[in-house]
Amino acid sequence: MTTLDMPPASAPQKAGMHADEWQARVELAACYRIFDMLGWTEMIYNHITLRVPESVSGGERQFLINPFGLHYSEVTASNLVKIDAQGRVLDGSRYPVNPAGFVVHAAIHEGVPGAHCVMHTHTTAGVAVACLEDGLQQTNFYTAQLHERIAYHDFEGITVHAEEGPRLVEHIGDRQAVILRNHGLLAWGRTLPQTFAVLWTLNRACEIQMATFSMGKARPVPEDVAMRCSRDALQFDPRHGAGQDVFDALVRRVERIDASYKG
Template structure:
């Protein structure tokens, strides 16, 4: 992707993937998992009409990733209608759907720059956006924020993310962190797996929800730095030795299956 503004919609290339073809078995499995996570977000109320994005990089020689079709609600996303794009914003193969350029700028920059960025999630939840709009940002005042000490980066608001030159600045502001509060905008999570990205985002969003509720009571109690540091070390949900969120995500996907398994189509 050049430093020029992104094109209005990603456009198909001449590569040989026909509509409805979902690639090899590994890609098919990723498509099913990612489509299921879109339904999980919908179940949790983490939707913003047809906006926001969850992307997953497809392993291989080329940096290709899957993104939701622009114009569909998360409850309409399926394994087969996810759009495969490259980091220049081109659709790989064919799709009946366009891609939101606001999703390409940040997600493409992260997938291009960070080898461990298998999955990138971005939300505009009320609690997350409220904390992003506050001067203080995330406060270490509750059980969940105490597990995120030193894990959250910040990026200043630059407007709607349709200008490609913002992408590298997001990456630079991330540094070695894999959670970000986009000032005045929302939350961002990155993971080496979909499950890791999810459990990180869930913890950050939950911290924001509790912070927002606490603010209504006034005078929140700050957790001492040493206690927060210990809590962060003891937070097992991020640790691969303890599933790194996979068990949580499987449980939520089972709920989605009971509601509507059509995401697998």
């Protein structure tokens, strides 16, 4: 086995915690550090959430979220906060939770059966495209992979009102890439790596569109070509790893920079 084939080093399990929960915590903490490495941070704001495994929750909707007030570079497996869909802290954490985080994320975790993980960003490219009247247009390699995979939800203000949740879930349907108009990007998936693959592709599509439009008129991708690209985009497919290889490679990068996320 080569170094590239080896999975990231495992972390010692926290005393008294179910092994499945600890594994989920380490994976999620690593993702926060990856976002920081990629520059996908927004001070102490935005969220990545992950459902607590049913072996721990007993089938109840519980999820892990970042402690409000910490930068993504400070998130660790231990300081992630376990909450329910009403935002109640379940693990005795001393950290608060941002209402704007659990309202949106809880609505998706509750309302979309396959939403094991939910990610939300305010990258410059993502927000810029979200502010365009026509949103993301079919003009590049990455948008083609997302053909008929993108949902839109209109801006309703700061996401602290629970009544917005059902409308958001209705607009999402079964589409894993979401553009929150005038706001930012969101993705959900059946695994954390799959969610990351969807969000990375969506954000990259926005980056390329922003660069292209700054130079002039874009050449559209024909509908039939976009349909074929979306069908052939295997990185989202669980049968082909669903982004696991990419995620593992980025975790190895984080390991070389700072492995404290596992603490």
